[in-house]
Every structure is written in C-alpha cells, then in structure tokens.
Amino acid sequence: MLILKEGNTAFTPIRTVPYRLYTDPSVLAVEQEKIFARSWQYVGHTSQVQKSGDYFTCEVAGEPILVIRGKDEELSAFYNVCPHRGTKLEKNEAGHKKILQCGYHGWTFNLDGSLHKAPNFKEADEFCAGEVCLSPIRVETGGSLIFVNLDESAQPLASSYGDFFDSLKEFAFLEGLKKVKVRKREIKANWKAFIDNYLECDHCPIAHPGFVATMDMNQYTIVECENYSVQGSKVKTDQKLGSLELDKAEFQGGQFYWLWPNLMITIYPGPGNMSVIQMIPIDHETTLGVYSLFFRDENLTQEEQDLIKFMEQVRDEDVELVELEQIGFRSRAFKNGMFSPTENGVRQFHNMIRRVLEIEE
Numbered sequence: 001m002l003i004l005k006e007g008n009t010a011f012t013p014i015r016t017v018p019y020r021l022y023t024d025p026s027v028l029a030v031e032q033e034k035i036f037a038r039s040w041q042y043v044g045h046t047s048q049v050q051k052s053g054d055y056f057t058c059e060v061a062g063e064p065i066l067v068i069r070g071k072d073e074e075l076s077a078f079y080n081v082c083p084h085r086g087t088k089l090e091k092n093e094a095g096h097k098k099i100l101q102c103g104y105h106g107w108t109f110n111l112d113g114s115l116h117k118a119p120n121f122k123e124a125d126e127f128c129a130g131e132v133c134l135s136p137i138r139v140e141t142g143g144s145l146i147f148v149n150l151d152e153s154a155q156p157l158a159s160s161y162g163d164f165f166d167s168l169k170e171f172a173f174l175e176g177l178k179k180v181k182v183r184k185r186e187i188k189a190n191w192k193a194f195i196d197n198y199l200e201c202d203h204c205p206i207a208h209p210g211f212v213a214t215m216d217m218n219q220y221t222i223v224e225c226e227n228y229s230v231q232g233s234k235v236k237t238d239q240k241l242g243s244l245e246l247d248k249a250e251f252q253g254g255q256f257y258w259l260w261p262n263l264m265i266t267i268y269p270g271p272g273n274m275s276v277i278q279m280i281p282i283d284h285e286t287t288l289g290v291y292s293l294f295f296r297d298e299n300l301t302q303e304e305q306d307l308i309k310f311m312e313q314v315r316d317e318d319v320e321l322v323e324l325e326q327i328g329f330r331s332r333a334f335k336n337g338m339f340s341p342t343e344n345g346v347r348q349f350h351n352m353i354r355r356v357l358e359i360e361e
C-alpha cells in the first residue's frame with residue numbers, strides 16, 4: 001500500500017477550508033462541474049446488468065445517465081437523452097430492452113447507442129443513422145462495482161485510486177456478495193459535512209458508544225493513500241455485536257474506505273458484508289445518502305440483521321451530528337474549523353477540495 005501520510009506523524013495544525021463552501025449555493029454549481037463531472041462516480045453493481053439488454057438509469061452531476069449491457073456483453077453508458085428533442089429516454093430505474101425507444105416521437109436506438117429508426121424522418125433515415133447516436137460516457141468496473149466518469153480525458157479507474165482495487169482482493173468474500181438492500185436518507189447538511197464526519201473517529205468515543213465498545217480504539221488508524229483513505233481497527237474479541245460473538249466472526253476487523261470525492265465503502269466485522277455509501281448533493285444544504293448493502297444472500301441471518309441494526313445506529317448518530325453542524329456553518333461566528341492531530345483524513349479531503357476549487361483560504 002502506498003502510504004502518503006499517517007495520523008500523528010509530522011502534524012502541522014492548519015485550518016479547515018472556509019465553511020462558506022458548505023452554505024453557498026454558487027459553490028455547489030462549481031463543485032458539480034469541477035468535482036462530480038470530473039471524477040469516477042459509483043453507479044451500480046454488475047449483478048444489476050447481468051444479461052445483454054439489462055439496463056439501469058441514474059444521475060451523475062445532475063445529468064441523466066443510462067448504463068446498459070450490449071449485445072457483445074460489454075457495458076456501455078450513455079447520457080439518457082434523446083438527440084432529437086432532448087427528452088429523457090428511459091424513464092424506469094431499471095429493466096431489460098432489446099431496443100431503446102424514446103416516448104416522444106418514437107425514435108429507437110440499438111444497445112450500442114446507434115440510431116435504429118427515426119420514424120418522423122422517413123426518407124432522411126439514412127442521413128440520420130450516420131450522424132445521430134446517443135452520447136457515450138466512460139464506464140469502467142472495479143471488481144463488481146460500476147463507475148462512470150463524464151470527463152472523457154479522465155485517468156482510467158484502475159489507476160485513479162492507487163492500489164485500492166488491489167487491496168480489496170484481500171477480502172475473498174467480497175466476490176460472492178449480492179446487493180440485498182438499498183436505503184436512501186435525506187440529510188439536512190452539505191454533502192462535504194458527512195464526508196468530514198466519516199473521515200475521523202475523534203468523535204467516536206462521544207457519539208458512538210456501541211462502536212467503541214466493540215472496536216479496539218487503541219489500534220485505530222487512519223491512513224491517507226492516493227485519492228482515497230482507509231481507517232479501521234480490530235474488534236475486541238471478548239465482545240458481542242448483537243447475536244454475533246466477535247471471537248467467532250469471519251472478519252474480525254472494521255475497514256472503512258473513502259474514495260474521492262463522495263464514496264465510502266465499509267466492511268464491518270462479522271459475516272461477509274460490504275456497504276457502499278454515496279453522498280449525492282440535492283442542493284447546497286441537502287444531501288441524499290444512498291446506502292447499498294451487500295451480503296451473501298437476500299435471506300439475512302440473525303447475525304446479519306443485527307449487523308444492519310448496528311450500522312444504522314452508527315449512521316443515525318452521525319446524521320444527527322452533521323445536521324447540527326450545518327446550523328453552525330451558517331453562523332457569522334464560524335468561519336474555518338481546526339484539525340486535530342488525528343484528523344489527518346479530513347485534512348487530506350480539504351486539501352483536495354482546496355486544490356480542485358482553487359481556494360487559498
């Protein structure tokens with residue numbers, strides 16, 4: 001693992017970014033362009049598009065997107081927009097199609113995005129077929145996770161996050177996991193506030209008594225890597241997590257990854273599990289948290305159900321905190337915050353924000 005910096009080493013106390021970046025609507029417009037439209041964004045799991053013609057729709061940087069498995073079994077992604085009048089092409093969240101059809105004038109498109117028929121052009125068909133197609137988007141997979149990037153010149157996914165995808169291979173159980181639940185929650189805070197919260201565990205002893213009762217906080221580390229970070233520790237093996245005796249757990253640790261800019265991947269102790277958590281801005285002070293839970297099987301065991309309860313408890317404790325922060329961000333009494341020696345993960349995130357938004361404060 002390429003370690004850029006570990007917590008507590010050569011600590012330089014510096015200030016956070018100015019929190020007007022969390023309350024100013026004009027900042028989100030710039031972030032959509034410079035951050036969300038230029039980074040790899042997780043959109044789904046390969047199990048959602050197993051067969052040729054399987055598709056799902058999503059939104060990235062406010063753009064409607066369609067991801068589909070083509071006749072050649074390859075994944076493609078397109079702007080979900082008909083080139084005739086701009087109508088959103090596929091309205092459903094997911095489905096299976098042999099051909100894509102716009103509901104306005106009946107234009108149809110092949111699974112590779114090429115025009116099939118433009119009924120209202122008739123004789124002009126030949127001209128249109130060569131000139132018109134769905135606009136393609138970069139799509140790549142990391143393991144079974146599907147990402148898109150609206151930036152045509154972006155670095156490939158595999159080299160955008162150092163050795164992250166290789167390090168996931170350590171967890172042999174991940175390959176066999178299925179997406180079993182997706183929960184969505186609207187959070188009344190700027191998207192960056194939840195990332196800040198996730199990237200440090202200074203608040204854990206105060207906010208998460210259940211979490212610190214099961215994890216060995218003396219061994220807790222936060223390691224900064226290339227465009228991502230990882231934090232975690234080992235469990236206290238003399239403790240239980242719900243009905244699960246931790247000394248008998250298949251995985252006796254907690255690994256909490258963050259990938260620039262808004263993706264979190266967590267692996268909790270216990271039976272094979274993974275959560276993929278996205279923070280998607282709705283507006284500058286509202287965020288949609290999307291929690292995709294992966295387990296071995298749709299029929300959850302008691303231990304798996306207890307683990308979900310545990311994760312949701314921690315999440316609720318965090319949401320309450322970031323919503324309280326957002327109130328303070330608006331106060332004239334607050335401009336920049338401060339980093340503690342163990343908040344190196346947040347410092348890394350803020351430095352990236354500063355660099356991308358060209359902020360010198």
Ligand SMILES: [Fe+2]
Pocket residue numbers: 197198203204207208314317318
């Ligand atoms: Fe927390």
